Amino acid sequence: MRKLTLLSVAFCAVPRLVFADAPGQAHGGVHGYAIGALLLVAMLYAVGLRRICVRGAFGRIVGRREAGAFVAGLLTTFIVTASPVSLLGEALFSAHMAQHLALMLICAPLFVAGRASVAATWALLPVARLLHVRLGPLRALWRALTTPLAVWIWFIGFFSIWHLPGLYMWALRSEAAHALEHMSFFVSAYGFWSVAFAPSRRGTLGYGGRALFVASAALVSGLPGALIAIAPRPLYAQHAATTLRYGLTPLEDQQLAGLVMWIPGGLAYIVAVLVLLALWMREAERNARKRSAATALVACIAASVTLAGCDDAAPWRGRQATAAQVPGGDPQKGAQYIAAIGCGACHSIPGVNGAAGLVGPPLDNIGRRAYIAGLLRNTPANLEAWLRDPQKIAPGNVMPNMGISEEQSRHIAAYLYTLR
Structure with missing residues (x-):
C-alpha cells in the first residue's frame, strides 16, 4: 500500500x-x-x-x-x-x-x-x-x-x-x-x-x-x-x-x-x-x-423407420417368397448396376463392394420385407417402379431419382430379392 x-x-x-x-x-x-x-x-x-x-x-x-x-x-x-x-x-x-x-x-x-x-x-x-x-x-x-x-x-x-x-x-x-x-x-x-x-x-x-x-x-x-x-x-x-x-x-x-x-x-x-x-x-x-x-437426421430416421417397418408381417410372407424371382431379371447384372450407379453411397448392401452407406437403411433383408418405404407392398412391379422414380411415388422423400432405366430396375430388383 x-x-x-x-x-x-x-x-x-x-x-x-x-x-x-x-x-x-x-x-x-x-x-x-x-x-x-x-x-x-x-x-x-x-x-x-x-x-x-x-x-x-x-x-x-x-x-x-x-x-x-x-x-x-x-x-x-x-x-x-x-x-x-x-x-x-x-x-x-x-x-x-x-x-x-x-x-x-x-x-x-x-x-x-x-x-x-x-x-x-x-x-x-x-x-x-x-x-x-x-x-x-x-x-x-x-x-x-x-x-x-x-x-x-x-x-x-x-x-x-x-x-x-x-x-x-x-x-x-x-x-x-x-x-x-x-x-x-x-x-x-x-x-x-x-x-x-x-x-x-x-x-x-x-x-x-x-x-x-x-x-x-x-x-x-x-x-x-x-x-x-x-x-x-x-x-x-x-x-x-x-x-x-x-x-x-x-x-x-x-x-x-x-x-x-x-x-x-x-x-x-x-x-x-x-x-x-x-x-x-x-x-x-x-x-x-x-x-x-437436424433436417437430414430426421429424414434419415424417418426413412429407416418406414423402410424397416412391418419387416416380418406374417400375412404376406408367403406372397413375398413367390415374388422373389423377377421375370427377365439377372441378379448378377443387378449387382453390377448397383455398384455403377452408386447406391452404396447411401445404403449398406451385402455382396456389393464398397456399399456401406449409412444415410439410408441397410438392404440386407429387403427380400423379406412387407412394404417398400412404408408405402408400397413389396412386389417386383412396385420395387421396380420405386427404383425408377421414388419422388413420383413419395414426393420430398430422401431418396433421389437416379435415372435408372426400366431394364436396369428389373435387374437391380432381381438382385435385391436375393437379399433375404
Whole structure:
C-alpha cells in the first residue's frame, strides 16, 4: 500500500513540474481523481480475479484474454486521463475532444472486453449479496434504467449535454465537475458497449438489433461534432488564450475538434457495426448448418423407420417368397448396376463392394420385407417402379431419382430379392 501511495504521488508531482508554466491550465496538474479511480478499479479487479482463480473458474468466467484486455484498458485510460499527455486537453479544445472520444470509444470497450464488472462483482460478493437483499424493491427500477433504450439515451445524452458551452466551461473550471464529466462519459459508454457486445443469450438484443443500436448512436453522436465544425465563431472561450501557443486560432482549434468528433469517432462506430454484422452472418450460417443437419437426421430416421417397418408381417410372407424371382431379371447384372450407379453411397448392401452407406437403411433383408418405404407392398412391379422414380411415388422423400432405366430396375430388383 505504501508503494502504491508513493507511486500516486509521483504520478501527480512529475506532471506538475513539467507543465507548471502551461498557460490556461485549469487545474494545475494531472487529475488526482483519475489516478485514484484507476488504482481502485485495478485493486477490485485483482481481488475478483483472485477469488475466481480460487474457485477454479479462471478461463470460464475471466481468462487470459479478458485479463489482457483489462490491462490494456487500464493503461489506455491512464494515458488519456492521468498522464502528462492528458494535460494537452487543458490547452487545446481539439485535444480535449480526442480525450473524450478515446475514453468512450477505446477505454470503455477494452474494460467491457476485460469483463471488469464481473471481476468487480466477485471482489464485492458479500456486499453485492447484501445489496441484493436490502435493495430488492429497487431492482425493477435498475432494470428499467439499464434496458437497451435507456442505455442508448444515457450514452447519447451525456455526450451531447457535456459539450454544451456552459457545462463544458464549468467542467474546465471545477475539478469536481471535470471528474463528474469523465465518470458519466465512461459509465454510460461502458453500459453502451456492454449492450452492443453482450454474450448472446435469451433476452438480449440479436446481432441485427445491436448493429442498429450502434449505427443509430453513430448518426446522433456525430451531430455535435458537425455543429461544432461549422460554427462561424468560437464557442468555448476558455481555450482562446491557449491555442495560439500551438499555432492555431481559437476557431481553427474548434473546427479541428469538430472534425475529430465527426470523422474518427464515426469510423469507430462503423468498425463496431461491421464487426456486429460479421458476427450476425456467422451466427446465421451456424444456425443454417444446425437446421440442415437436424433436417437430414430426421429424414434419415424417418426413412429407416418406414423402410424397416412391418419387416416380418406374417400375412404376406408367403406372397413375398413367390415374388422373389423377377421375370427377365439377372441378379448378377443387378449387382453390377448397383455398384455403377452408386447406391452404396447411401445404403449398406451385402455382396456389393464398397456399399456401406449409412444415410439410408441397410438392404440386407429387403427380400423379406412387407412394404417398400412404408408405402408400397413389396412386389417386383412396385420395387421396380420405386427404383425408377421414388419422388413420383413419395414426393420430398430422401431418396433421389437416379435415372435408372426400366431394364436396369428389373435387374437391380432381381438382385435385391436375393437379399433375404
